[in-house]
Amino acid sequence: MLRLRGRSRPFLPVLLLIVAVVAAVPLVTGNPSMREELFFMLLLVTLATSVNVITGYTGYVSFGHIVFFGLGGYGAFWLMQALGVHFLVAAVLGVIPAVLVAAVVGAAVLRLRGAYFALATLGILEATKAFMTNFDPAGGAVGLSFNFSIYAQYGGAKSAAELAYVFMALVALAAIAASYLVRHAKFGLALMTIREDQDAAVVLGIDPARTKVAAFVISAVFPALAGAAFFFKNGIIEPGSAFDLTRSIESLVMVVLGGVGTVAGPVIGAAVYEWLRGFLITSPALASFQLTIAGVLLLVVVLFATSGLVGVLRARFPAVREWLE
Amino acid sequence: MSALLALRGVTVAFGGLVAVDDVSFDVEEGSITGLIGPNGAGKSTVFNAVNGVYRPRAGSILFDGRDIVGMPSQRIARLGIARAHQVVRPLTDLTVLDNVTVGACFGRDGLGLAAGRRRAAGVLEQLGLADRASQPAGSLNVAQKKRLELARAVAAGPRLLLADEVLAGLNPHEVDEMLGVFASIRDAGVTILMIEHLMQAVMHLSDQVVVLDYGRLIAVGTPAEVQADPAVVEAYLGDPRAAERLMADEP
Amino acid sequence: MNLGALLPSAIDGLLLGFVYGLAAMGLTLIFGVTRVVNLAHGQMIAMGMFVVLAVASGAGLNPYVGVLLAAVVGLAAGVVIYVVAVDRVINAPELTTLLATFAVNLIIIGTATTLLTTSPRAVDVDMGALRSGGVTVLGTHLVAVVIAVAAAGALYAFLFRTRLGKSIRAVAADRAAAELMGINSRRMLALAFGLGTALAMTAGALLATLFSFNVLSGGTYETKSFVIVVLGGLGNPTGALIGGLIIGLLEGVTAVVIPVSWVPVIEYAVFVLILLVRPRGLLGSRQ
Numbered sequence: 105m106l107r108l109r110g111r112s113r114p115f116l117p118v119l120l121l122i123v124a125v126v127a128a129v130p131l132v133t134g135n136p137s138m139r140e141e142l143f144f145m146l147l148l149v150t151l152a153t154s155v156n157v158i159t160g161y162t163g164y165v166s167f168g169h170i171v172f173f174g175l176g177g178y179g180a181f182w183l184m185q186a187l188g189v190h191f192l193v194a195a196v197l198g199v200i201p202a203v204l205v206a207a208v209v210g211a212a213v214l215r216l217r218g219a220y221f222a223l224a225t226l227g228i229l230e231a232t233k234a235f236m237t238n239f240d241p242a243g244g245a246v247g248l249s250f251n252f253s254i255y256a257q258y259g260g261a262k263s264a265a266e267l268a269y270v271f272m273a274l275v276a277l278a279a280i281a282a283s284y285l286v287r288h289a290k291f292g293l294a295l296m297t298i299r300e301d302q303d304a305a306v307v308l309g310i311d312p313a314r315t316k317v318a319a320f321v322i323s324a325v326f327p328a329l330a331g332a333a334f335f336f337k338n339g340i341i342e343p344g345s346a347f348d349l350t351r352s353i354e355s356l357v358m359v360v361l362g363g364v365g366t367v368a369g370p371v372i373g374a375a376v377y378e379w380l381r382g383f384l385i386t387s388p389a390l391a392s393f394q395l396t397i398a399g400v401l402l403l404v405v406v407l408f409a410t411s412g413l414v415g416v417l418r419a420r421f422p423a424v425r426e427w428l429e
Numbered sequence: 430m431s432a433l434l435a436l437r438g439v440t441v442a443f444g445g446l447v448a449v450d451d452v453s454f455d456v457e458e459g460s461i462t463g464l465i466g467p468n469g470a471g472k473s474t475v476f477n478a479v480n481g482v483y484r485p486r487a488g489s490i491l492f493d494g495r496d497i498v499g500m501p502s503q504r505i506a507r508l509g510i511a512r513a514h515q516v517v518r519p520l521t522d523l524t525v526l527d528n529v530t531v532g533a534c535f536g537r538d539g540l541g542l543a544a545g546r547r548r549a550a551g552v553l554e555q556l557g558l559a560d561r562a563s564q565p566a567g568s569l570n571v572a573q574k575k576r577l578e579l580a581r582a583v584a585a586g587p588r589l590l591l592a593d594e595v596l597a598g599l600n601p602h603e604v605d606e607m608l609g610v611f612a613s614i615r616d617a618g619v620t621i622l623m624i625e626h627l628m629q630a631v632m633h634l635s636d637q638v639v640v641l642d643y644g645r646l647i648a649v650g651t652p653a654e655v656q657a658d659p660a661v662v663e664a665y666l667g668d669p670r671a672a673e674r675l676m677a678d679e680p
Numbered sequence: 681m682n683l684g685a686l687l688p689s690a691i692d693g694l695l696l697g698f699v700y701g702l703a704a705m706g707l708t709l710i711f712g713v714t715r716v717v718n719l720a721h722g723q724m725i726a727m728g729m730f731v732v733l734a735v736a737s738g739a740g741l742n743p744y745v746g747v748l749l750a751a752v753v754g755l756a757a758g759v760v761i762y763v764v765a766v767d768r769v770i771n772a773p774e775l776t777t778l779l780a781t782f783a784v785n786l787i788i789i790g791t792a793t794t795l796l797t798t799s800p801r802a803v804d805v806d807m808g809a810l811r812s813g814g815v816t817v818l819g820t821h822l823v824a825v826v827i828a829v830a831a832a833g834a835l836y837a838f839l840f841r842t843r844l845g846k847s848i849r850a851v852a853a854d855r856a857a858a859e860l861m862g863i864n865s866r867r868m869l870a871l872a873f874g875l876g877t878a879l880a881m882t883a884g885a886l887l888a889t890l891f892s893f894n895v896l897s898g899g900t901y902e903t904k905s906f907v908i909v910v911l912g913g914l915g916n917p918t919g920a921l922i923g924g925l926i927i928g929l930l931e932g933v934t935a936v937v938i939p940v941s942w943v944p945v946i947e948y949a950v951f952v953l954i955l956l957v958r959p960r961g962l963l964g965s966r967q
Contacts, residue, residue, distance in 0.1 A: 151773065159775065181686055213956065216955060217713075219711070220959050222717070222778065223910060224955040225907065227952040230944070230951075231948035231952055233870065237941060238945060289542060290545070293527065293542065294535065296527075297520055300520040300522060301520060304518045304520065306501070306502045307512060308531055308536065308581070308585070309535035309536050309537075309585065310503055313499075356775070356778075361777065361778075396787050396790030398786055399788075402783035402893065406779045407769060423796075
C-alpha cells in the first residue's frame with residue numbers, strides 16, 4: 105500500500121514561532137539598537153522569501169525585485185505626507201502600484217525566458233528609478249521627506265518606530281506563511297511544473313501566463329508593505345535607496361545561500377547573510393575586505409552547495425529532513 | 430456511438446513543407462485506434478494538431494462535436510485530451526508521485542491537491558511504479574519513464590488518450606504487460622488513439638487502424654482490411670521488414 | 681534647444697558609440713558562446729581604465745600602450761575567471777551562473793576598492809583636435825574610434841578566418857555537435873570568455889583616455905552594455921557594435937534636446953520595449 109507523505113511535522117508553526125519569538129525580544133527588553141538590527145533583518149527575510157516565489161518556485165530570476173519595495177515605499181510615503189493618511193492605511197494602499205506593475209508589466213515581461221527575463225526586470229527597475237529621479241511630484245532626485253510633526257499622531261517618533269517594527273515583523277511572518285501555503289498548494293505544484301518544463305506544463309493543462317503573473321503579483325505584495333514600513337520609519341525616501349539594484353541582487357544571494365525553492369531557505373539565508381555582514385563590518389581587519397569576502401562566500405556556495413544551507417543540513421542530518429523544507 | 434474525435438480535411442504545413450495533407454478520419458468513443466505509417470509520415474504531427482501544439486493551415490478537428498482548432502493546449506487538456514509523448518518529458522526534479530499528481534490536478538478532472546495525490550497513487554499502482562513514488566523522476570530508467578509518462582496522462586482522467594509510441598524500447602514481456610494496461614484503460618471508458626511501430630501489437634489491440642504515408646491518409650479500416658490493402662503494403666515496401674511484419678499476423 | 685550644439689553632440693555621441701559598442705561586443709560574445717551573462721563585465725571595464733593609469737602615470741609610458749596591455753590582461757583574466765568560477769557550473773540553470781559571475785564582480789570590487797580607493801583618477805592624453813566648420817572633434821576620440829574599429833576587425837578576422845575562431849563559433853552554435861567533431865569545448869568556452877573580457881578591458885582602457893574615472897565607474901557602462909546587447913541581439917557581435925553606435929548617437933542627440941537626467945529613462949524604456957516587442961534585437965540574436 106502506498107503511503108502518502110503527509111504533513112506529519114508542524115513545520116510552519118514552528119518556523120513562525122521561532123521568527124516571532126526572536127522578533128519579540130527587543131520589544132520586551134526595550135533595546136533600541138537590537139530593534140534596529142532586527143528591523144533590517146526582518147526586511148531581508150521578507151525580501152528573500154518573496155523573491156523566492158518567482159525565482160525559486162517558478163524559476164524566473166528577477167533582478168528587479170526591489171522595484172516593488174520602492175513602489176510600495178513611495179506610494180505609502182506620498183499618501184502619508186501629502187494626504188496625511190495613517191501609516192497602516194497608507195501601507196496597504198501602497199501595495200496597489202506594486203501590484204499593478206507586477207500584473208501589467210509582468211504579464212508582458214513573463215513571456216520572456218531565462219536571461220531575457222532577468223535583464224527585462226533589470227530594465228524595469230532602472231527605468232523606474234530613472235523616472236522617479238525626474239518625477240518632480242514625487243520629489244525628483246531629492247525625494248520626499250517627513251515633517252517631523254507627522255510622528256505626533258503615532259505618539260512620537262519612538263512609538264512610530266515601534267509601530268513600524270511590529271508591522272515589519274507581521275509582514276515577514278505573513279510572507280513566510282504565504283510562501284509555505286503556495287508551496288503546499290496546487291498552485292505551487294503548477295509553479296514548479298512551469299519551472300521544470302513550461303511546454304510540458306501547458307500540455308498538462310496549466311495556463312502558464314496566468315499562473316506566472318499570479319506568482320509575480322504575490323511576490324510583489326510583501327516587499328511593497330515592507331517598503332512602506334521602512335521609509336515610514338526613516339522619514340525620508342529617495343530613488344537611490346528605494347530602487348537599489350544591489351539590494352535586489354542581495355535578495356537573490358540570500359535565497360541561494362539558504363536554499364532555492366524551499367520555505368525555510370530564504371529565512372535562514374537572510375539571517376546568515378545579515379549576521380555575516382554585521383560581523384564583517386564590526387571586525388576592523390575585515391571591514392575593508394567585506395565585499396571581497398562576501399563574493400568569495402557566494403562563489404563557494406554557488407559552486408559547491410547549490411542547494412544552499414537547507415540542502416546541506418538535510419543531507420548531513422537526515423533527522424532534520426522532516427523539520428526543514 | 431458517435432465519433433469522439435473527428436478530423437476533417439486537416440492540413441498542417443511548415444512554410445512549403447506539407448507534413449499532414451488533407452487527412453480525415455473518425456475515432457469512435459470507447460475504441461482503440463492505431464495510427465501507423467512509415468517514418469516521417471506525419472503521425473506525430475497529427476497528434477500535435479489534435480492537442481493544439483501546431484495549428485492546422487486548413488481543416489477542422491472536432492472533439493465531442495466541438496471544433497478545437499486554434500484552442501490553446503491547456504484548454505484542450507482540460508477538455509479531456511491527454512498525451513503520452515514519444516520523447517518523454519518527466520519533471521526530473523519532482524518526485525514520481527508529484528509528476529503524476531500534476532496530471533491529476535490540471536487535467537480534465539482538475540482535482541484538488543489531496544484528491545490528486547490519491548488518484549496519482551492509484552495510477553502508479555496500476556502501472557507498477559508505486560515503489561518508486563517518492564524518488565525523483567530523473568532517477569528512473571527509460572522504460573520506467575515511459576510508464577510515468579503514461580501514468581501522468583491517465584491520471585488526468587481524460588476522455589481521449591493520445592499515446593505516442595509508448596511501446597518503443599520495451600522487451601516482449603513488458604509489451605505484453607503494457608497491452609494489458611491499455612486494455613484496462615479502454616475498459617475504464619477512455620478512448621485511445623495510439624501511434625505505434627509494433628505491428629502485431631497494433632493489429633492485435635486496435636478496433637480501427639489509420640495509415641498515413643507522406644502526410645496523406647492511404648487507408649482506414651479494421652486491422653484485417655488494412656493488412657490486405659495493397660496501397661499500405663506498397664507504402665511499407667520501402668521497409669521490407671515492416672511489410673513482412675505487416676503481412677504476417679504474429680500473435 | 682540649441683541646434684548649433686546638436687551636430688557636435690551627435691558626432692561626439694557617435695564616436696563614443698564605437699567604444700560602447702566594443703564593450704558590448706565583449707558581453708555579447710560571452711553570452712553567445714557560453715550562454716552566461718557576465719555580471720563582472722562592468723568591473724572588467726573599470727580594470728581596463730586602471731591598467732592605462734598604471735602604464736601612463738605609474739610607468740610613464742604612452743597611455744595607448746596601456747590599451748594594448750589591457751587587452752592582454754583582459755584575455756588572461758577572463759580565462760582565469762572562467763576556469764575558476766564558471767566552468768564548474770556551466771550547465772547549471774541561469775541563476776547559478778548569474779550569481780557566480782556576480783560573486784566574481786563582488787570580489788573584484790572589494791579588492792579594488794580596498795587597494796585603490798574610490799578617489800577619482802584621470803589620465804592626461806592630448807592628441808590635439810580636428811576642427812571643421814565650427815565642429816571640434818578631440819583627437820583622443822578619433823584615436824579611440826580607430827582602435828575600437830581595429831579591435832572589432834581583429835575579432836572578426838579571428839572568428840571567421842582562423843581555425844580557433846571557427847571552433848569557437850561551432851561551440852556557440854551547438855556545443856554537443858562541436859564536441860563530437862573533436863573540438864575541446866571547455867577550452868573554447870574559456871577562450872571566448874577571455875576574448876569577451878579582453879574587449880571589455882580594451883573599451884575601458886579607451887574610456888580612460890577620454891574621461892576621468894574611479895574604481896566604481898564600471899557600473900554605468902555595464903548597464904549601458906546590457907541595453908546595447910539587447911538592442912543589437914543577444915549573442916550577435918555585429919549587432920552589439922551597431923547597437924553601440926545607436927545608443928551613442930541617441931545619447932548625443934537627446935542630451936541637447938532634453939534635460940540630461942531624462943536620458944537614462946529613455947534608454948531603459950527603449951531597453952524594456954525592445955525586450956517586449958523584439959527580444960531578438962534589431963539584428964537578430966545568435967541562438
